[in-house]
Amino acid sequence: MKKIIITNRRYFQSFGPTRYMMNIKPMLEADNIEVIPFSVKRSNNFNTKYEKYFVNAPYGEDILYFNNAKINALQKLKIFSNCIYSFEAKSKITQLLKETKPDLVYLLTIVNDISPSVIDACKKLNIPVVMRLSDYFMICGNYHMMNNNQLCNLCGKNPLNCIKNRCVKNSFFPSLTRSLSIIIHNMLKIYDYIDAFICPCTFMKNALVNAGYPEKKIFKLNSFISSEDYKACYDNKNYVLYFGRLSPEKGVIYLIEAKKYITEKIPLYIVGDSNNHDYVNSLHNKIKNLKLQDITFLGRKQGDELKSIIAGSKFTIIPSICPDNSPMSALESMACAKPVIASRIGGLPEQIIDNETGFLIPEKSPKILAEKIEYLWKNNNLIKKMGLSARKHIEKNFSPDNHYKELIKIFSNCIKKHKEK
Numbered sequence: 001m002k003k004i005i006i007t008n009r010r011y012f013q014s015f016g017p018t019r020y021m022m023n024i025k026p027m028l029e030a031d032n033i034e035v036i037p038f039s040v041k042r043s044n045n046f047n048t049k050y051e052k053y054f055v056n057a058p059y060g061e062d063i064l065y066f067n068n069a070k071i072n073a074l075q076k077l078k079i080f081s082n083c084i085y086s087f088e089a090k091s092k093i094t095q096l097l098k099e100t101k102p103d104l105v106y107l108l109t110i111v112n113d114i115s116p117s118v119i120d121a122c123k124k125l126n127i128p129v130v131m132r133l134s135d136y137f138m139i140c141g142n143y144h145m146m147n148n149n150q151l152c153n154l155c156g157k158n159p160l161n162c163i164k165n166r167c168v169k170n171s172f173f174p175s176l177t178r179s180l181s182i183i184i185h186n187m188l189k190i191y192d193y194i195d196a197f198i199c200p201c202t203f204m205k206n207a208l209v210n211a212g213y214p215e216k217k218i219f220k221l222n223s224f225i226s227s228e229d230y231k232a233c234y235d236n237k238n239y240v241l242y243f244g245r246l247s248p249e250k251g252v253i254y255l256i257e258a259k260k261y262i263t264e265k266i267p268l269y270i271v272g273d274s275n276n277h278d279y280v281n282s283l284h285n286k287i288k289n290l291k292l293q294d295i296t297f298l299g300r301k302q303g304d305e306l307k308s309i310i311a312g313s314k315f316t317i318i319p320s321i322c323p324d325n326s327p328m329s330a331l332e333s334m335a336c337a338k339p340v341i342a343s344r345i346g347g348l349p350e351q352i353i354d355n356e357t358g359f360l361i362p363e364k365s366p367k368i369l370a371e372k373i374e375y376l377w378k379n380n381n382l383i384k385k386m387g388l389s390a391r392k393h394i395e396k397n398f399s400p401d402n403h404y405k406e407l408i409k410i411f412s413n414c415i416k417k418h419k420e421k
Contacts, residue, residue, distance in 0.1 A: 001104065001412065004104045007118060009110060011039035011045045015245070016134055020108065024407070055088055058112075083181060084115065093121045103128070133200075138182070138213075140153075141175060142167040149248060153211075160183075197213065222402070222403060230336050232335075233312070241269045243271035243301070251364070254364055254369065256286050261370035262373060266373060267294040269298055315333075315376055317369070317373070318330060318342035319369060324346045325346055330352060334352075334394045338390065339382075339383060341369065342360060344361060356393075
């Protein structure tokens with residue numbers, strides 16, 4: 001294996017799949033594999049000589065979100081159609097494939113800005129494709145397997161449920177677009193060409209199998225984190241921490257509600273941002289209405305500044321109400337030797353060992369969450385003990401070497417099978 005193309009809708013500093021891409025890229029390059037990016041043109045992209053092949057940004061190179069775009073009805077129609085199937089993306093990646101002749105294409109996030117049309121381009125040129133899934137876009141209209149803040153798998157059975165329930169932004173047209181995307185992609189059997197799907201947790205793997213995808217093609221492979229990049233810190237500055245996206249499925253509202261049941265003075269820091277301003281306002285209103293103290297919003301943080309905030313906390317909290325597949329916030333916390341209190345949902349029970357590296361609780365349970373927060377806050381010896389276990393758990397089960405070895409094995413098998421066809 002000499003060359004691979006990694007496809008992701010963002011090629012600048014961001015969360016989730018982009019962070020994964022920028023972590024796996026140097027590992028591949030250290031193994032003498034050339035990594036060629038395929039993405040969307042953005043003003044803040046990392047520099048690359050391959051940017052000329054990138055897809056044009058749907059709302060302009062400086063605008064990330066549809067809500068911030070000022071576009072007319074014709075432009076909206078074009079954007080919606082490209083979300084379903086982008087002929088531009090197919091044409092651009094075809095040029096890149098012919099120019100670079102990669103051994104394999106590794107798909108990360110392609111939904112909306114790029115679309116699965118790139119899979120057809122690979123199929124036409126007989127190039128193996130592996131896709132890593134970071135959400136449930138193939139079987140759920142709003143990506144989170146949620147409907148009205150309840151766990152839902154209806155779209156896996158009938159994607160029209162997304163329109164019926166207005167699952168995307170509580171709006172008809174975005175929900176219609178996502179429903180049509182799933183329906184059309186299923187009709188085209190576009191995902192049949194993919195050689196392997198990589199899921200960061202068993203919950204996601206089972207969700208795909210239950211939706212009808214072949215189990216033999218689906219591989220559960222843990223996310224990874226380099227513990228060497230995070231200093232284990234057994235001291236703290238007397239606060240607890242939530243860090244991540246501020247959106248309904250992350251359950252921050254239940255963390256705020258938990259504060260009203262806590263009798264101890266426990267400062268809570270909330271790190272993160274959102275493009276959902278109404279939701280952020282609802283969090284502030286909840287705090288005001290409950291007359292809560294000691295809750296501080298720090299905004300978005302990253303890099304060494306974020307690491308320092310994590311290291312300074314007593315422990316962290318992940319109150320998700322959606323089946324998060326493998327949140328990096330859990331791995332980063334444990335790499336810093338911090339216990340984690342998290343919802344028992346999705347992939348979180350595969351990351352956190354209950355009563356050993358933290359606590360797992362039912363989602364949407366502010367009273368139980370409050371009890372665990374108070375209990376752990378008062379037990380510094382337990383915090384240190386759990387922190388030691390958390391750090392060891394990360395080093396043993398979520399190391400870059402473990403991930404890379406399994407990933408290369410999957411890549412090599414897919415290339416081999418393609419050559420045998």
